Amino acid sequence: MIDSILTWTVQRRLASIEHFSQNPHEVQAQVLQDLLLKARTTEWGKRYGFADAPTAREFAQRVPVSSYEELYPAIERVLRGEPDVLWPGPVQWFAKSSGTTNARSKYIPVTRESLQECHYRAGRDMTALATALYPENRILAGKTLSLGGTHGPNPFRPDDESSRVGDVSAVIMQNLPAWAEFLRTPPLELALLDEWEEKIDRIARHVLGVNVAVLAGVPTWMIVLLRRVTELAGASNITEVWPNLSLFLHGAVAFGPYQELFRQLIPGPQMRYLEIYNASEGYIALQDQPNSEDLLLLLNHGIYYEFIPLEELEAEHPQALTLEQVELGKAYALVLSTNAGLWRYKIGDTVRFTSLAPYRIRITGRTKHFLNAFGEEVVIENADAAIAAACRATGTTVRDYTAAPIYFDASDASRGGHQWLIEFSQPPQDPARFTAVLDHTLRELNSDYDAKRHRDLALSPPVLTIATAGAFTRWLARKGKLGGQHKVPRLSNSREILEAVLLEL
Incomplete structure (x- = not known):
C-alpha cells in the first residue's frame, strides 16, 4: 500500500512539474494573484492595494524592492507576535541565517503556507x-x-x-x-x-x-x-x-x-x-537533469519571481524584470515575493539563465562579496568589522586585504579554513593575536561561522599571510584596474584572486 501511495505521489508531482514547465508565465501570473488575494487584509496588503488585484506591472510600481534591513522593522513586529503585518495571522516559526548588516542573524518568517x-x-x-x-x-x-x-x-x-x-x-x-x-x-x-x-x-x-x-x-x-x-x-x-x-x-x-x-x-x-x-526564504530550484549544473526554477510553489539586472542593482529605483523579460546568460539579482510574507525581497543571490524553455538557472554568487565554501556565509560587513577589531587590538592598520578558502589537504575538501592575505601599513608585532581577534570577532558576528568553527569540526582557525608593501597595487596595475572605482574583491569562494596577488609578493 505504501508503494502504491508513493507511486501515485511521484506521478502527480511529475505532472505538476511538466505543467509549470510548459506554462511558466501563466503559472507565475496565477501565483502572484494568489499571494495578493491571501494578503489583501494585511497591513501591507492595505497599504499597497492588494485587494485591487494589481497586475504584475502595477504591483512593481506600488511595492518597493526591499533588502532585509529595509524589511526588518515589519519582520520584527511579526517576531514579537503581531498578526496580519506581512501575512495573515500570527507567525510562529522563523528561519535563522546569517548575512545581515544590522544583527548577528536574520530571522525569516516561515508560515504554514x-x-x-x-x-x-x-x-x-x-x-x-x-x-x-x-x-x-x-x-x-x-x-x-x-x-x-x-x-x-x-x-x-x-x-x-x-x-x-x-x-x-x-x-x-x-x-x-x-x-x-x-x-x-x-x-x-x-x-x-x-x-x-x-x-x-x-x-x-x-x-x-x-x-x-x-x-x-x-x-x-x-x-x-x-x-x-x-x-x-x-x-x-x-x-x-x-x-x-x-x-x-x-x-x-x-x-x-x-x-x-x-x-x-x-x-x-x-x-x-x-x-x-x-x-531560508523558500525552496527555489532543483536539479532535474543528471550531469548538469543547471537548476529548474520552481514556479508554482508560492514564490513570485523578479530579476534585477546587476548593472541596475545600485540604482535608486532599480527596474526589476518579470520572467518573460529575462535573457540567457545575463546575471540578475533575485527578487522574491512569497507565501511567507516577503514582498519584493532581495534575497542576496545572483543567478543567470541557462535555459528559457523550461526556465533553468545557475547560482552565480551573491550581491555582496562573501565566503561560503563551508556553509559559513561570511559577508563583507562581517569581514570589515573583524578586521577593524583586530586592528584596534594590535595597534595597527590594514591597507588592503582579500580572503579565500584554503584546503589543507588537496584530497580532503572538508578540512580547510580561510586564508587572509593582508597588507598592513605596519605589520602587527603579534600576528597571532591579530588572527585570534579576527577569528573571535567573526564568531561573535556570524552564527553560521561560529557553528562551523565549533571545536574545529568543519572549519579550522584562519591562516594569516602578510603581504609585502604594494602587492595589491601591483596586482591592480597588472589587471589594468588601478585607480577610479576599482577595488580589490575582499571575499571570494574561489582562490583565483588570492593566488594572483600572492604572485606579486
Whole structure:
C-alpha cells in the first residue's frame, strides 16, 4: 500500500512539474494573484492595494524592492507576535541565517503556507524527479538520512513556547507530517541536538544499523558524519555500511570542491548527486537533469519571481524584470515575493539563465562579496568589522586585504579554513593575536561561522599571510584596474584572486 501511495505521489508531482514547465508565465501570473488575494487584509496588503488585484506591472510600481534591513522593522513586529503585518495571522516559526548588516542573524518568517506549499511540495518534487531519473536505484526502499541544524526559543518572545527560531532545516524537520517522518532518519531527538560534536557521534551510532538509501544536507557536515560512521563500523568506505546508498541531495555550498572526496567515501557506480537550492526564504530550484549544473526554477510553489539586472542593482529605483523579460546568460539579482510574507525581497543571490524553455538557472554568487565554501556565509560587513577589531587590538592598520578558502589537504575538501592575505601599513608585532581577534570577532558576528568553527569540526582557525608593501597595487596595475572605482574583491569562494596577488609578493 505504501508503494502504491508513493507511486501515485511521484506521478502527480511529475505532472505538476511538466505543467509549470510548459506554462511558466501563466503559472507565475496565477501565483502572484494568489499571494495578493491571501494578503489583501494585511497591513501591507492595505497599504499597497492588494485587494485591487494589481497586475504584475502595477504591483512593481506600488511595492518597493526591499533588502532585509529595509524589511526588518515589519519582520520584527511579526517576531514579537503581531498578526496580519506581512501575512495573515500570527507567525510562529522563523528561519535563522546569517548575512545581515544590522544583527548577528536574520530571522525569516516561515508560515504554514510556505512549509506546505513551498518546502514540502518541492521536497516531493525532488523525490519524484530522482525516482524518475534513477528508477533502478529504488531510493524509496530505504531511509533518507537528513542532517540539519537546531531550533530554540524566539528571542523576542522567550516565554512563548509555541514560537521558535532555528535553521530552516530544523524548522522543516520539526513540522514534517508523520508519513514523511517515517521515511527519514535519525529521530528528531537526535537530529535537532545543538551540540554538534555530540550530535555527530550519536547520529552516527544510531544510523549504523539503518538501511540508508539517500543522504540530504550540506556537504561539510555530511563528510564529518560519514567518516564517523565508517570509523565506528570499522569499514573502509560507507558502502560497506549502507550497500543501498545511491543518492545525495546537497545544497547550501558549491559542491565542486567536495566531489572527489565523496567519490572516495562512497565508491561505486550506483551513487548519484542532485543539487537543491533551498534557502531560508523558500525552496527555489532543483536539479532535474543528471550531469548538469543547471537548476529548474520552481514556479508554482508560492514564490513570485523578479530579476534585477546587476548593472541596475545600485540604482535608486532599480527596474526589476518579470520572467518573460529575462535573457540567457545575463546575471540578475533575485527578487522574491512569497507565501511567507516577503514582498519584493532581495534575497542576496545572483543567478543567470541557462535555459528559457523550461526556465533553468545557475547560482552565480551573491550581491555582496562573501565566503561560503563551508556553509559559513561570511559577508563583507562581517569581514570589515573583524578586521577593524583586530586592528584596534594590535595597534595597527590594514591597507588592503582579500580572503579565500584554503584546503589543507588537496584530497580532503572538508578540512580547510580561510586564508587572509593582508597588507598592513605596519605589520602587527603579534600576528597571532591579530588572527585570534579576527577569528573571535567573526564568531561573535556570524552564527553560521561560529557553528562551523565549533571545536574545529568543519572549519579550522584562519591562516594569516602578510603581504609585502604594494602587492595589491601591483596586482591592480597588472589587471589594468588601478585607480577610479576599482577595488580589490575582499571575499571570494574561489582562490583565483588570492593566488594572483600572492604572485606579486
